Amino acid sequence: MKRKTILVACGTAVATSTVVASAIEEAMQERGISIILRQCKATELPSLAADADVIVSTTPVPDGLGKPVIKGLPFLTGIGKAATLDQIEAALRD
Amino acid sequence: MDSLLATLKTVIDALGPTVLLPIVIFFIALILGAKPARAFRAGVTIGIAFIGINLVIGLMFTSLSGVAQAIVKNTGLHRDIIDVGWPSAAAIAFGSSVGLWVIPIGIVVNVVLLLGGVTRTLNVDVWNFWHFAFVGSLLVAATGSLADGLIAAGLMAGLALLFADWSAKAVQEFYEVPGVSVPHLASAQILPVAIAVNWLIEKTPGLRAIQMDTSSIQKRFGVFGEPMILGLIIGIILGLIGFYNAGNASVVTQKVLSTGIDLAAVMVLLPRMVKILMEGLIPVSDAAQQFVRKRSGDREIFVGLDSAILIGHPAAIASSLILVPIAILMSIVLPGNRVILFADLAVIPFVVALAAPVCRGNVFRMIIVGIVTLAFGFYIAGALAPLFTDAARAAHFAIPKNASLITSIVDGFMWVPFVVVMLVRTLGMGGLAIVLMMIAGSYALFIRNRAVWERAAGASVAAEAELAVATSKVRAAE
Numbered sequence: 001m002k003r004k005t006i007l008v009a010c011g012t013a014v015a016t017s018t019v020v021a022s023a024i025e026e027a028m029q030e031r032g033i034s035i036i037l038r039q040c041k042a043t044e045l046p047s048l049a050a051d052a053d054v055i056v057s058t059t060p061v062p063d064g065l066g067k068p069v070i071k072g073l074p075f076l077t078g079i080g081k082a083a084t085l086d087q088i089e090a091a092l093r094d
Numbered sequence: 095m096d097s098l099l100a101t102l103k104t105v106i107d108a109l110g111p112t113v114l115l116p117i118v119i120f121f122i123a124l125i126l127g128a129k130p131a132r133a134f135r136a137g138v139t140i141g142i143a144f145i146g147i148n149l150v151i152g153l154m155f156t157s158l159s160g161v162a163q164a165i166v167k168n169t170g171l172h173r174d175i176i177d178v179g180w181p182s183a184a185a186i187a188f189g190s191s192v193g194l195w196v197i198p199i200g201i202v203v204n205v206v207l208l209l210g211g212v213t214r215t216l217n218v219d220v221w222n223f224w225h226f227a228f229v230g231s232l233l234v235a236a237t238g239s240l241a242d243g244l245i246a247a248g249l250m251a252g253l254a255l256l257f258a259d260w261s262a263k264a265v266q267e268f269y270e271v272p273g274v275s276v277p278h279l280a281s282a283q284i285l286p287v288a289i290a291v292n293w294l295i296e297k298t299p300g301l302r303a304i305q306m307d308t309s310s311i312q313k314r315f316g317v318f319g320e321p322m323i324l325g326l327i328i329g330i331i332l333g334l335i336g337f338y339n340a341g342n343a344s345v346v347t348q349k350v351l352s353t354g355i356d357l358a359a360v361m362v363l364l365p366r367m368v369k370i371l372m373e374g375l376i377p378v379s380d381a382a383q384q385f386v387r388k389r390s391g392d393r394e395i396f397v398g399l400d401s402a403i404l405i406g407h408p409a410a411i412a413s414s415l416i417l418v419p420i421a422i423l424m425s426i427v428l429p430g431n432r433v434i435l436f437a438d439l440a441v442i443p444f445v446v447a448l449a450a451p452v453c454r455g456n457v458f459r460m461i462i463v464g465i466v467t468l469a470f471g472f473y474i475a476g477a478l479a480p481l482f483t484d485a486a487r488a489a490h491f492a493i494p495k496n497a498s499l500i501t502s503i504v505d506g507f508m509w510v511p512f513v514v515v516m517l518v519r520t521l522g523m524g525g526l527a528i529v530l531m532m533i534a535g536s537y538a539l540f541i542r543n544r545a546v547w548e549r550a551a552g553a554s555v556a557a558e559a560e561l562a563v564a565t566s567k568v569r570a571a572e
Binding site: 010041043057058062 | 222273312316321365372373379383400401407443
């Protein structure tokens with residue numbers, strides 16, 4: 001499988017997206033999926049979405065990005081984390 | 095006790111955050127139950143982050159100081175306080191003598207208030223404990239007493255929980271995040287301002303009918319949301335004001351464009367460096383979460399998260415995009431202002447996010463609330479800048495003597511640190527006692543009239559029932 005890029009977005013590209021990105025990285029490593037992770041601010045999504053395969057965001061994102069968008073909140077609250085990881089894996093295998 | 099703390103402060107000041115913080119973080123992580131290898135890596139990562147942040151601040155200072163001096167010379171405008179941005183403020187706060195203790199202090203305050211049934215929020219956002227440490231480090235700079243700083247940090251941890259509980263219903267409803275609250279001091283402090291301004295607008299015929307369309311704002315002002323482009327444009331504008339008469343055309347072009355690219359670089363690199371700091375804190379914050387969860391039992395709680403989760407909302411984005419040029423204009427025309435805005439123009443969404451539920455997402459009202467907050471902010475920043483700069487020096491940041499003073503919108507523009515600093519400056523320990531009484535008093539009033547306070551923060555009456563259903567569904571799905 002070709003290495004796919006996950007773009008993780010939050011308000012700053014620093015705080016919550018780092019938590020989510022590191023959680024995704026660990027989990028995907030365990031599942032044997034090799035990925036490229038990038039982080040950005042929600043306001044940068046329209047110009048960066050083109051380079052990504054899947055978008056995970058902890059904050060609302062604009063419509064019409066043309067890529068699958070997955071809510072990253074479960075990584076922060078710990079509620080529903082496994083289901084979200086499955087969702088990401090499914091989107092990557094598409 | 096005081097002499098012990100004073101000795102401690104001397105040792106801390108001598109070692110500096112690049113050496114001491116890794117050691118402290120290693121032990122905190124171990125105590126909270128992280129694996130030794132992970133704890134060790136976390137500590138070293140944090141030391142590296144501080145070196146990285148210092149490098150970028152150096153770059154920003156060389157570039158911005160030169161421009162600032164040239165602008166003063168050219169225009170006679172007295173703008174000598176540079177906005178170094180929240181990443182610098184966070185690094186200063188964590189690198190200060192208070193920063194070393196803020197994580198255990200924040201956890202203890204949260205556990206006590208949670209078990210005592212005062213708060214409903216479990217603040218898992220350990221990263222943003224830096225706001226508590228920031229207020230504390232300003233106090234240490236003002237009074238020289240580490241005890242003052244530590245107590246203030248503890249009080250701020252409590253205040254953040256009050257704001258979180260107060261706005262929880264409104265945030266959950268408006269931003270559609272069930273079970274979440276936002277104990278983020280820099281975002282929450284707008285709440286009273288927003289409630290007052292919104293009330294005034296509501297009473298003013300004409301003003302109260304105004305609405306604005308968010309999507310067209312995002313299209314037209316989108317460039318203000320991209321830090322690198324924003325940095326480039328501001329750099330070029332500041333460069334033009336400062337250097338238009340610096341020599342022949344080629345000298346001017348070179349100076350202006352290099353200022354632009356320098357500031358674009360800072361806008362991108364500074365947050366990257368702080369990201370390393372954040373990575374180092376993840377093992378600590380994971381361990382802290384486990385630690386507190388274990389002790390808080392089964393009671394129904396809100397998970398306290400960073401307001402970064404709110405920032406993508408169209409109302410927050412649209413209002414802050416418009417506030418960027420307005421803020422720059424204000425920095426030029428406000429009489430007596432000394433601040434040059436730069437790095438924190440990118441985080442205005444954090445300042446206005448919690449005004450959104452109060453204003454029911456009305457972008458026009460959010461902009462007015464933002465303008466009021468920023469207007470006060472410029473003068474607060476002017477008053478706090480000497481302490482801010484001292485705190486930065488105390489945390490070993492390379493700020494040259496006789497150079498400009500520094501500030502940041504988050505948290506240098508905020509009324510909370512200003513009120514605390516002023517009270518303690520005039521009344522000493524008595525000031526801290528007053529802060530304690532104000533927070534405790536507000537909490538008592540809040541708990542007695544919870545529904546009224548929640549509605550003021552923007553919660554609706556009908557949605558409460560709906561939300562309870564939604565929350566229980568989420569819980570059942572687990």
